[in-house]
Amino acid sequence: MAEQNSAVLPRGAVREEFNNAIEKFRALLGGENVLVNADQLAPYNKVMMSVENAAHAASAALTATTVEQVQGVVRICNEHKIPIWTISTGRNFGYGSAAPIQRGQVILDLKKMNKIIKIDAEMCYALVEPGVTYGQLYDHITENKLPLMLSFSAPSAIAGPLGNTMDRGVGYTPYGEHFMMQCGMEVVLASGDIYRTGMGGVKGSNTWQIFKWGYGPTLDGMFTQANYGITTKMGFWLMPKPPVFKPFEVIFDNEEDIVEIVEILRPLRISGTIPNSVVIANVLWEAGSAHLRRSQYITEPGHTPDPILKKMQHDTGMGAWNLYAALYGTQEQVDADWKIVVDAFNKLGKGRIVTQKEAGDTQPFKYRAELMSGVPNLQEFGLYNWRGGGGSMWFAPVSEARGSECEKQARLAKRILHKYGLDYVAEFIVGPRDMHHVIDVLFDRTDAEETKRADACFNELLDEFEKEGYAVYRVNTRFQQRVAQSYGSVKRDVEHAIKRALDPNNILAPGRSGIDLDTYKKA
Amino acid sequence: MSDFLSGKVTKRMLFATVLPFALVTASIQAMADGQWGSGKNLYDKLCGLCHAPNVGVGPVIAGRGLPEAYIKSVVRNGLNAMPAFSASYIDDKSIGQVTEYLSSLPTPATQP
Numbered sequence: 295m296a297e298q299n300s301a302v303l304p305r306g307a308v309r310e311e312f313n314n315a316i317e318k319f320r321a322l323l324g325g326e327n328v329l330v331n332a333d334q335l336a337p338y339n340k341v342m343m344s345v346e347n348a349a350h351a352a353s354a355a356l357t358a359t360t361v362e363q364v365q366g367v368v369r370i371c372n373e374h375k376i377p378i379w380t381i382s383t384g385r386n387f388g389y390g391s392a393a394p395i396q397r398g399q400v401i402l403d404l405k406k407m408n409k410i411i412k413i414d415a416e417m418c419y420a421l422v423e424p425g426v427t428y429g430q431l432y433d434h435i436t437e438n439k440l441p442l443m444l445s446f447s448a449p450s451a452i453a454g455p456l457g458n459t460m461d462r463g464v465g466y467t468p469y470g471e472h473f474m475m476q477c478g479m480e481v482v483l484a485s486g487d488i489y490r491t492g493m494g495g496v497k498g499s500n501t502w503q504i505f506k507w508g509y510g511p512t513l514d515g516m517f518t519q520a521n522y523g524i525t526t527k528m529g530f531w532l533m534p535k536p537p538v539f540k541p542f543e544v545i546f547d548n549e550e551d552i553v554e555i556v557e558i559l560r561p562l563r564i565s566g567t568i569p570n571s572v573v574i575a576n577v578l579w580e581a582g583s584a585h586l587r588r589s590q591y592i593t594e595p596g597h598t599p600d601p602i603l604k605k606m607q608h609d610t611g612m613g614a615w616n617l618y619a620a621l622y623g624t625q626e627q628v629d630a631d632w633k634i635v636v637d638a639f640n641k642l643g644k645g646r647i648v649t650q651k652e653a654g655d656t657q658p659f660k661y662r663a664e665l666m667s668g669v670p671n672l673q674e675f676g677l678y679n680w681r682g683g684g685g686s687m688w689f690a691p692v693s694e695a696r697g698s699e700c701e702k703q704a705r706l707a708k709r710i711l712h713k714y715g716l717d718y719v720a721e722f723i724v725g726p727r728d729m730h731h732v733i734d735v736l737f738d739r740t741d742a743e744e745t746k747r748a749d750a751c752f753n754e755l756l757d758e759f760e761k762e763g764y765a766v767y768r769v770n771t772r773f774q775q776r777v778a779q780s781y782g783s784v785k786r787d788v789e790h791a792i793k794r795a796l797d798p799n800n801i802l803a804p805g806r807s808g809i810d811l812d813t814y815k816k817a
Numbered sequence: 818m819s820d821f822l823s824g825k826v827t828k829r830m831l832f833a834t835v836l837p838f839a840l841v842t843a844s845i846q847a848m849a850d851g852q853w854g855s856g857k858n859l860y861d862k863l864c865g866l867c868h869a870p871n872v873g874v875g876p877v878i879a880g881r882g883l884p885e886a887y888i889k890s891v892v893r894n895g896l897n898a899m900p901a902f903s904a905s906y907i908d909d910k911s912i913g914q915v916t917e918y919l920s921s922l923p924t925p926a927t928q929p
Binding site: 329333334336337338339340342355357383384385387391392403405406425429433451452585670671672673675676678679682683684686739740 | 862863866867872873874875892893894895896897898899900901902903904905906
């Protein structure tokens with residue numbers, strides 16, 4: 295069988311050793327679950343980053359269906375020093391998709407572990423396996439008329455809660471900070487042991503998905519954006535579906551309005567008057583998700599000039615900034631909060647408020663309202679059509695929820711993107727005290743020159759933001775090593791000490807968030 | 818989506834709001850039928866979220882007589898912004914089913 299195996303090998307692996315491991319994987323999982331042919335591996339190699347696919351090509355992919363199989367995979371990897379890259383649904387678009395961080399890593403694909411293990415509609419939580427998608431959960435909740443509401447990121451229907459939460463992704467409802475709503479993980483460690491966080495280690499406990507902290511050190515966060523274990527179950531809290539949901543938009547005409555938007559929003563968010571993860575989308579984000587294409591307005595290469603953006607605003611009624619938020623509760627609660635919100639924006643004297651009744655089924659209001667009420671859609675993928683060519687990398691620095699800071703970041707990002715002939719396509723999201731300043735670095739990946747520019751641009755964004763004391767909260771696999779450096783050497787030392795203790799053979803996703811025993815301080 | 822909780826099965830067992838572990842076991846049965854149960858289900862729950870005529874994110878694929886080999890190639894490899902899907906996500910049988918379903922749909926008024 296050896297001659298059928300992939301030409302790609304894990305870093306430092308010897309062909310014979312690799313082939314032996316593959317044979318053991320076949321014995322454990324069945325041949326149909328050990329993928330080594332190029333056509334089988336191609337779906338795992340579709341990336342959107344500014345680098346050739348080959349840099350993130352897997353040597354094999356394994357599909358497991360049970361925790362015991364995951365334990366078996368880990369055992370074989372230890373025996374043969376084979377590095378594995380675990381995915382749940384593999385839908386981490388713009389962050390690396392399903393591809394491994396290093397060429398040659400073996401993908402452990404857990405999509406087939408797709409059981410909704412438990413939903414408790416009274417205690418409002420779910421316990422799921424890695425392959426469960428938000429679409430699957432939505433169907434289940436809808437079919438069974440459960441009084442619950444999901445929170446998810448924009449790829450909603452096809453992505454899943456476990457993967458999104460483990461990468462500390464966010465959504466748009468009051469439960470939009472997903473890791474905050476996580477409660478209880480089951481993790482297969484490199485030793486093969488099964489570790490349950492929080493109350494999960496207590497025999498007979500019924501509070502694993504109820505009480506997060508357990509006893510002693512609380513380690514859940516250690517497994518997110520990390521490579522210390524393979525999460526095979528995760529619990530998370532679900533929001534009760536409110537009797538009244540009132541989405542709204544406030545449209546602002548000028549770029550500099552971001553200062554006042556954030557200032558007026560912060561107290562409303564901190565007080566809980568506006569409870570959800572508010573979005574403030576700029577004109578190009580709005581345009582992309584409403585299916586405008588750059589080619590409709592300009593054919594010259596480079597960034598889209600401001601007068602064109604103004605023309606787009608004039609033609610469509612979109613704002614330079616477009617705030618989307620919602621109120622949730624009983625009619626009395628929503629009415630009271632609505633008055634506070636309207637009064638606040640009236641006092642500001644800026645911003646056109648649009649209600650659901652006024653917007654009707656127009657986009658992007660419709661899909662924004664759906665995301666804020668837990669209804670999945672893929673409308674936001676329209677962003678990828680703005681420039682075309684399939685290149686997308688999220689640059690997502692954290693900002694204070696302070697108007698002057700958001701404006702400073704917006705100006706800095708726009709200047710750098712324009713220098714490289716790319717557009718500033720951005721939204722501020724989450725709050726109440728922070729803003730994830732999420733920028734989609736869109737480029738034509740079929741154009742080698744533009745791809746090279748996008749790569750240089752992303753590096754400069756990281757460098758220049760770091761000089762101002764800013765860093766991203768999450769990044770694609772091409773830049774994880776670079777971003778790890780932004781957070782300081784002591785943090786990295788600690789992370790590698792933990793790695794040595796838990797995974798001395800460095801088999802679990804080496805390189806994830808810059809944690810790699812084979813390279814750290816070895817140069 | 819048939820590899821997920823079946824509506825009928827679930828409803829029978831959902832007298833209580835708390836679902837036991839044993840509830841969620843439809844996936845093995847569904848595998849024999851194709852992961853997605855039918856081409857319509859796959860289109861409604863996945864493909865159509867971008868490609869339905871009233872969405873407009875991706876090109877319309879219904880009623881165009883697209884061959885199975887072409888659909889499979891795009892599904893497995895992706896195309897520009899279209900993501901790739903492995904067999905663990907969409908199995909070959911489901912691709913065949915959705916091809917058949919797409920061919921059964923009316924030709925779009927305007928070809929993309």
